[in-house]
Amino acid sequence: MSNRKEILKKAASFVDGGGFFSELAALVGHRTVSTNSANRLELNSYLTDKIAPRLQQMGFDNRIHAEWNGGANSFLVGRRIENPDLPTMLCYGHADVVDGHEGQWDEGRDPFTLSAEGERWYGRGSADNKGQHLVNLKALEFLLEAHGSLGFNVVFLFESGEEIGSPDLAEFAEAHREELAADVFIASDGPRLSAETPTIFLGARxxxxxxxxxxxxxxxxxxxxxxxxxxxxxxxxxxxxxxxxxxxxxxxxxxxxxSTLPAAVRSALEGIQVATGADDPSVDAGWGDPELTPAERVYGWxxxxxxxxxxxxxxxxxxxxxxxxxxxxxxxxxxxxxxxxxxxxxxxxxxxxxxxxxxxxxxxxxPASRIEPDDPWVSWAAESLRESTGLPTTILPNIGGSLPNAVFESILGLPTLWIPHSYPGCLQHAPNEHMLEPIARQGLQLMCGLFHDLGVRGNSPFAPRVLSTHA
Structure with missing residues (x-):
């Protein structure tokens, strides 16, 4: 049985040895552009041929809801229930990508062929969202390989329409509450605060x-x-x-x-610097509310x-x-x-x-949604990430952009933790989208450590549900 450090070391070696790149290349090769209805077959194939077999090998029971209710979105729900008394994590990913913008990439790159240049792995979906959900899938695989079990239950939800506004996702979640029931939501999408900064954000504007x-x-x-x-x-x-x-x-x-900037939000954003990347535009002096810091303007206002x-x-x-x-x-x-x-x-x-x-x-x-920065799940996750990297974790109340967080926080009533494996300069939705190899490496280690702490170490804020009886 491997300990936490050994699992993190194996995760790093997997990235360094090219294993992660190869698996990501196979995912990027699927042209899952959801803005073109002609790609519906390719989108469904990604769920049935790429994701479902991985989950099945890990002992998940899968259900695929193709074009649910006759709509433009398909869903895959994978469930691995080890013991109803253990904590249950709901995870999420989206199979679809935006248009490839063929012919507009530097060096004649094909957007659907993963290519490496230095630390950058170029390909449509490498950062949004195939590379990110692959990190979480691999972390589960490493934990199972090391221990034979997770020590917690997992429900994994994939959709194929996030880039077109997640049609029917809210209705699907409402109709499948029992199937998606969990204690905590942990997923990965969007950017970190910066490439160097492990980040947790708690919702979306x-x-x-x-x-x-x-x-x-x-x-x-x-x-x-x-x-x-x-x-x-x-x-x-x-x-x-x-x-x-x-x-x-x-x-x-x-x-x-x-009505106000809550004290907990202001405290969480204190000292946070934005637009620190080499390719980021400079923050314009005199633009926006002068009584707010740049971080407060984009994450709290x-x-x-x-x-x-x-x-x-x-x-x-x-x-x-x-x-x-x-x-x-x-x-x-x-x-x-x-x-x-x-x-x-x-x-x-x-x-x-x-x-x-x-x-x-x-x-x-x-809609906007978020959980409070002082939620006990937040401090638990931040400490786990810090232990894995030795670096402080940045807590953002929400990202400046949009994600379907309200489905998980408001409809399903879960504490929502997003741990992104991308960065602001990844060029998602544009030509030359890329994932950074150091973030893939560190992200895989972070999730291995977090899942280890949730299951093997069992130190999360999970409180077993107590069924009350009445005479």
């Missing part, structure tokens, strides 16, 4: 995307003959945006802000960004006042923000400032 349109007339009119006489929709739209967010990125409409805007053709302008203008805005929001009725809130603000001709319409919305 929500998002509301909405459009503002100033559709004033069908025709465009000569700017010399009609300038100063008819309303310019582009000028109007720019001023209307200024009602919501000023020219320095500060949200002006209180309805778009949370709300931001309103203009994603796109336009009137006429800015690349080929003519001497005419356009008839309409349109902008797409996105609010990223934290827990504590009430976004019910946001469309009407924005419209009232525009009307009140003299812009009733600008119309607001919500396009998409997804």
């Amino acid at each position: 929500g998002g509301v995307t909405f459009e503002l349109t100033a559709d004033l007339r069908e025709e465009s009119y000569h700017s010399g003959n009609w300038g100063g006489l008819i309303r310019n929709p582009a000028t109007t739209l720019a001023a209307a945006i200024g009602v919501l967010v000023d020219g320095h990125g500060r949200i002006r409409l209180p309805a778009l802000l949370p 709300n931001t309103l960004e203009v994603l796109a805007m336009g009137a006429a053709d800015p690349y080929h302008p003519v001497n005419a006042i356009p008839g309409d203008a349109r902008a797409i805005l996105q609010l990223r929001f934290v827990v504590g923000t009430d976004v019910t009725g946001l469309e009407s809130q924005v419209q009232r603000a525009l009307d009140g400032h003299g812009f009733p001709m600008v119309r607001a319409k919500v396009l998409t919305s997804f």
Whole structure:
């Protein structure tokens, strides 16, 4: 029977010897692009031919729900129940990737052929999310190889539509509560704070995307003959945006802000530095709320960004006042923000400032969720990661981006721990997406140590469920 240090050493040797690269290459080779419905067969094949056999070899009972309820998402649920009295971990991964952007990668790289250049392993899905869920699968395999058992139960949920908004995931979880029941949720997606920093994040910001349109007339009119006489929709739209967010990125409409920055969140973010990577853009001085630190702005507060805007053709302008203008805005929001009725809130603000001709319409919305930084599962996991690396663990209340965390935290009621095996400069969703070999190596060690502590060491906050009886 191997001890903790021996397992971590084997994990590092597996990466160093090329084993992890080879297995990841086989996963990257599946063109599981979910934005193209023609790839549905390939997505289902990834679940049935790549993931299910791995789980089965580890003693999991698998159920595949292809195109569940006739929708665009397929699910695989694997369950390994050693003893109902042991803690149960729910893990998650997504099989799908974004478009490969063939022909746009440096050095003529094929996005679906894993290639190495120094510490970078290039390939679509290497960082998001195939490399990350492979780390967790391999860690379970190493623990089983060392001990013959895990010492805890595992439910592994895979979906094939995360990159298209996880359609039907919430409904699937609601309908399969008993099948997905667990004591803690531990999974990997998104980036660390930095490449060098082991990180745990506890949730994700929500998002509301909405459009503002100033559709004033069908025709465009000569700017010399009609300038100063008819309303310019582009000028109007720019001023209307200024009602919501000023020219320095500060949200002006209180309805778009949370009620407060909780003390536990502020404490967790104290001293955290953002944008420290060599390829990261510099944080702009004077942008965003000046009373908040950069870390608080992106991990603890709300931001309103203009994603796109336009009137006429800015690349080929003519001497005419356009008839309409349109902008797409996105609010990223934290827990504590009430976004019910946001469309009407924005419209009232525009009307009140003299812009009733600008119309607001919500396009998409997804919820925010997180657990509290002082949850006992958080300190337990942070200590496990610290023991494995000798490095302090950064705790982020939530990532700035989006993940379907609300499904696990709100619907299934679980403490949610995300332990990412990527970093901000991985170029996910873009050409040249890559995984860093040092993160793959350290990530595999981290998860081996964490799973060892959950099962073999048994020092987690798990409290066995006590069934009460009544006379």
